[in-house]
Amino acid sequence: MNGGQSGFNNAPVARAFVIACGFFTIVFGIQGRSSRLGLSYQDIFEKLQLWKLIVSFFALSSTPELIFGLYLIYYFRVFERQIGSNKYSVFVLFSVIVSLLFQVLALALLKDPTLNITSGPYGVIFSSFVPFYLDIPVSTRFRAFGIRFSDKSFIYLAGLQLLLSSLQRSILPGICGIVAGSLYRLNFLRIRKLKFPDFIASFFSRFSWPSMGSTVSAASSRNVPRNIPSHTGRRVEGNYPAPPTSSPVEPSEDSIATLVSMGFERNSARQALVHARNDVNAATNILLEAQSH
Incomplete structure (x- = not known):
């Protein structure tokens, strides 16, 4: 099961998002600081390292998380094609803000000095599972080892792998992402009516370099x-x-x-x-x- 057309054709926001996540993950990985990017109670409420709220959202903490995370963002570009880049930008921003707010609220309530929430774009990824579950139909079904699977099963398995990648450190941001996606689906504060101006999408188009998918699709169809x-x-x-x-x-x-x-x-x-x-x-x-x- 793929996400429609190959490449990032008509999905400049998703393309820029993938590039940003890959860039920050590689940079902080080279510096050996990936493990220190996660959010903790001390970082937010005692040391007031608020910069982590932004930087830690893009950088994944390990290579397996990077592989599964970028794959899921790449697949979910189908939603940008469905609703348009302007509305998809609102979806991404809403998912980021709401998921981070719930993570900070959880840290404030738990006050667990040992809890360090893993870094990465879990909010956007797991928000996207809400429309994926509700809107994307199953096109094929098959059996393997006596278990029934569908073409959507591979996406769910990739999400499960990412959700359990760091156990309790990754489960919390994943749940916060699902909550954010559910609120967007319920049109909380009429968020689904909003969209950014057209220049936002054009900015992302200039920000990220052309993908092979765009070139191929323009030449082939x-x-x-x-x-x-x-x-x-x-x-x-x-x-x-x-x-x-x-x-x-x-x-x-x-x-x-x-x-x-x-x-x-x-x-x-x-x-x-x-x-x-x-x-x-x-x-x-x-x-x-x-x-x-």
Whole structure:
């Protein structure tokens, strides 16, 4: 299961986020300071090292955490494509602030001098698991060793590995991230109505260097205006990949039923699946993007 189009095409905020996390992790790792970046009661309330609230959010404390963390951020770029870079920037900022506030509150309540919360972008990563669980459908299922899995299982396993990477040091920020994602989902303080100005997304585009995915997709496919009906039956204009030049693949009934169960109109679901070559995840992206226009 992938996150849609390869690379960071139409996901400049996620790309900048990955670059920032990789950069800070490598820099502090070389200096041997990764283990000292975590948050503790003494650091925040006694030494007042408030700079750690910002720096520690980007730097992961070990190589395995870096691998799984960047992989999950890369996968969850699909949400930026669905809601747009401006609203995704609000989601990221909200997740960062709320998760950090809950972590500081937990430190204040526990007052445990031995508790040192691990560093890293746990807030954004585990916030993203909320829309991943609720919005991304299962497209394939299979059995291994007598256990049923789906294509979403690999993402959950990567998240579980990251959540348990440092035991109690990593579980707390992970839970705070899930709480932040749930509050965003519930439209706390009408946060889902907000979006940053357009120049924010353009700033991230200039901040991060072009990815191979953007170059390849520009060369391999040409976007043309198309009309895709939304789940309400209203036709909405947007830029979507042109259908393949070969004969279209007739969508399976199971795939159509999956999209219909999410609330999309049957004919809209079928057309989206034709354009997505029967890929349920890509079809979901098409339909959600059509709604946002």
